[in-house]
Amino acid sequence: MTTTDRGTHLDVEQTDGLLDMDPEAFRAAAHAVVDLMADYLASVERFAVFPSVEPGSIAPAFPTAAPEAPEPIAAILDDYRRLIEPNATHWQHPGFLAYFGTTASGPGILGEMLTAALGQNAMLWRTSPIATELEGVVVGWLRQAVGLPDSFDGLITDTASTSSLIALAGAREAASDDGARMRVYASVEAHSSIEKACMTLGLGRDALVRIQTNDRFEMRVDELREAIARDRKADLRPIAVVATVGTTSSTSVDSVKEAAAIAEAEGLWLHVDAAYAGAVAIAPELREPFHGWERADSVVINPHKWLFTPLDASLLLTRRMETLRAAFSLVPEYLRTLDRQAPVRDYNEYTPQLGRRFRALKLWIQLRWFGLEGLRRRIRHHLELAAAFAKWIDDDPDWERLAPVPFSTVCFRYRPAGSEGSEEALDDTNARIMDAVNRTGEVFLSHTRLAGRFTIRLAVGNLRTEARHVERAWEVLRAAAEEEAG
Amino acid sequence: MTTTDRGTHLDVEQTDGLLDMDPEAFRAAAHAVVDLMADYLASVERFAVFPSVEPGSIAPAFPTAAPEAPEPIAAILDDYRRLIEPNATHWQHPGFLAYFGTTASGPGILGEMLTAALGQNAMLWRTSPIATELEGVVVGWLRQAVGLPDSFDGLITDTASTSSLIALAGAREAASDDGARMRVYASVEAHSSIEKACMTLGLGRDALVRIQTNDRFEMRVDELREAIARDRKADLRPIAVVATVGTTSSTSVDSVKEAAAIAEAEGLWLHVDAAYAGAVAIAPELREPFHGWERADSVVINPHKWLFTPLDASLLLTRRMETLRAAFSLVPEYLRTLDRQAPVRDYNEYTPQLGRRFRALKLWIQLRWFGLEGLRRRIRHHLELAAAFAKWIDDDPDWERLAPVPFSTVCFRYRPAGSEGSEEALDDTNARIMDAVNRTGEVFLSHTRLAGRFTIRLAVGNLRTEARHVERAWEVLRAAAEEEAG
Helix, strand or coil, rough: CCCCCCEECCCCCCCCCCCCCHHHHHHHHHHHHHHHHHHHHHHHHHHHCCCCCCCCCCCCHHCCCCCCCCCCHHHHHHHHHHHHHHHCCCCCCCEEECCCCCCCHHHHHHHHHHHHCCCCCCCCCCCCCCHHHHHHHHHHHHHHHHHCCCCCEEEEEEEEEHHHHHHHHHHHHHCCCCCCCEEEEEEECCCCCHHHHHHHHCCHHHEEEEECCCCCEEEEEHHHHHHHHHHHHHEEEEEEEEECCCCCCCCCCCCHHHHHHHHHHHHCCCEEECCHHHHHHHCHHHHHHHCCHCCCCEEEECCHHHCCCCCCEEEEEECHHHHHHHHCCCCCCHHHHHHCCCCCHHHHHHHCCCCCCCCCCHHHHHHHHHHHHHHHHHHHHHHHHHHHHHHHHHCCCCEEEECCCCEEEEEEEECCCCCCCCCHHHHHHHHHHHHHHHHHHCCCEEEEEEEEEEEEECCCCCCCCCCHHHHHHHHHHHHHHHHHHH | CCEEEEEEEECCCCCCCCHHHHHHHHHHHCCCCCCCHHHHHHHHHHHHCCCCCCCCCCCCCCCCCCCCCCCCCCHHHHHHHHHHHHCCCCCCCCCCCCCCCCCCCHHHHHHHHHHHHHHCCCCHHHHHHHHHHHHHHHHHHHHHHCCCCCCCCCCCCEEHHHHHHHHHHHHHCCCCCCCCCEEEEEECCHHHHHHHHHHHHHHHHHHHHEECCCCCEEHHHHHHHHHHHHHHHCCCCEEEHHHHHHCCCCCCEEEEEHHHHHHHHHCCCCEEEEECCCHHHHHHCCCCCHHHHCCCCEEEEEEECCCCCCCCCEEEECCHHHHHHHHHHCCCHHHHHCCCCCCCCCCCHHHCCCCCCCCHHHHHHHHHHHHHHHHHHHHHHHHHHHHEEEEEEEHHCCEEEEECCCEEEEEECCCCCCCCCCCCHHHHHHHHHHHHHHCCCECCCCEEECEEEEEEECCCCCHHHHHHCCCCCCCCHHHHHHHHHH
């Protein structure tokens, strides 16, 4: 490299093997990849939903060290088809009725493609003006879609775990720290992410006070009130109540209204965990379970669950945006106005992470492609499918429903009419039935325990699930039960 | 819906508008999107690296509410070209020499495409056997590539902020909690994510003790030793030392060896933040700055920086995997063996988040497509480009280099020979020069303050940067300086 009087030039402009994949080679490879993707989506039912593999059996198929020399893309894609696809749990399979579904919709996948190519980092306005401003736009779209007032602002995070952690960090920030140990209240049915947030935030596992539920698995507000009073007497510091609309096990609905009344009376932060069910609120006629959430300090809804957005995308709405900033901003308040000329929003000031993907893009594409009416139609359809399945359970004397069905998840078990088996034997029978159903590869169910009993769950929320898949689930369940009955 | 003796069937199999985008419509749209992506990458230099927009000017171009009715994909993609692309900060532009580069490489983008279509959630082995086992494989590949021994295990997180938070949570877990306030030590040049982790973890801003640096911006180990001794005397509880290899401002290198000796003597967790520079260690002849990191408890390296992986992907390597699990697992240790029949690894037990993207896939594709030799070649080239630029600065009497250049980032300022301006005036001059350079749109630089002085930074680490872009940066810098000199 030399400096000459013409300017400065490098002696050798050797770029071979020093740059990225050539754009035209990328184009060709990406078209081939699109065909792989579309073929996968078109024929995902050829796979067993859960692959027939044992833990530790897959890794040995890969070399133990990275290759030294470059390999052609065709060889890599061949291995993708051979080693990756068949060993996936097929969340895109319409028979995936386990957990809560996370479908990556077609338009959502297009969004991820563009996100990857554009390579934005949404940490500062300056590092991506479009990602920053579109995040504000899309948060506003979703807020209005679920019927929350414009006193709510918000942001998009990776997961509900992060959203709830941010909310509880806000609660901690809002509480005057007098050295007393802090307490957070949530029902025994609340999601594990609430406990994890307490651990991460250094409040400790003990900080989470688990409130008992009624026979519908809803938080008992009398017990909540008592627990708070007891803790205050013990000089502990209550800071937050978490109400769940759609718990993970049974999708039960805590009374947000009553939780709000208590939180207001006690001066506590109210966080509403609607990670799964919140999407339902885009249908105005279905908003009853959410009444009172407009009084919450924060609400989490996961578009990567029932709004069909590719993982990851979690929406945190809050009336306390400035408190979240106080919890996570490294810029002390007294320097803020001196530092800033324009009212720039830098979203990293509200999150534990600095780097942030441009998640608003896929949401913007999806919301436009489906339209709100299209999303409502699909959610209503899932509710209908779940209601039909619940009725089949209810109408069959050999099966028993174990929880109300406020949304699209049915909790049930096999209990043959007139059977006199012990609860333990019934648990074992139902575990075997679920296992047999999952081994068919046609559907994939998960389980939980409700009131101590092994409970099979069927959760409709997958964008590709049709009536025939729910029907088939019922068929294979009954076949497995007949096998058990011998 | 009815139950008949043939089985159970829904009366109406109406799926129109109830499912995902049709797979063949998706295929066509995705091919169109690929052309958008490839066109963008092929012609990204037609954009100004930083767009000419003011804060708040973009959002008004979007409707304030989501559409009710579906819109065709062609209209959405037209708006993408019209509203999204031109308002991005072009991290993919070869003239992007600001911050630390995050290039989304071609093969990395292919990986994101497949990740989106496959829709895995890598939270449990069961929710994605392939994502779980390939993560182990790729972590092993990267660990060996950077020359760390097999006593290190690890995982992939979203960002260095999360990786360092997990590491410090491990330090907190490893420290006996005797109620004393905990202390973490890092240099004044350490990244803001360390302070944010202390805040998030509830250790408090005060928990981070900032150690002064020498005139090369390296942590002063004598001061580190003194600070620990002082805090022990004050009944505070030292828990961790963070050594940075490649600080954000000047890429200075703390002595890991000396930090390790102190951490070992004091019984503290040693975390090495090599988020930017760690990639250099894949070249064995360049490992000198990393000596001693094999004695660390944890090390973070960001593939989404200098390994050209699309955001997000951060690698956390650790010799204390079980301690990380203790910090984040919700399964108490005494239940673990009862719960588990096979030795299944569920990565969510090591992270604050539950849901996890399949990040190993893009790394696997990239490592194979580039090969380790290909990655080394590119990193060596970036080091050469930065060394050439540093020499141009050094050889020009009107410019001044403000820090050593251990890697690919040059810190400098304009200081015309014989000038008698104040430091304040020089600061203003250099801020104006940087601004003028960025307004050309040809290159994008960022700044920092070193020893209180406004410092321009040129960081080479973008996969598309060629010699001509660094040359051009030097030309526009000198032109802007001449303009200043009047």
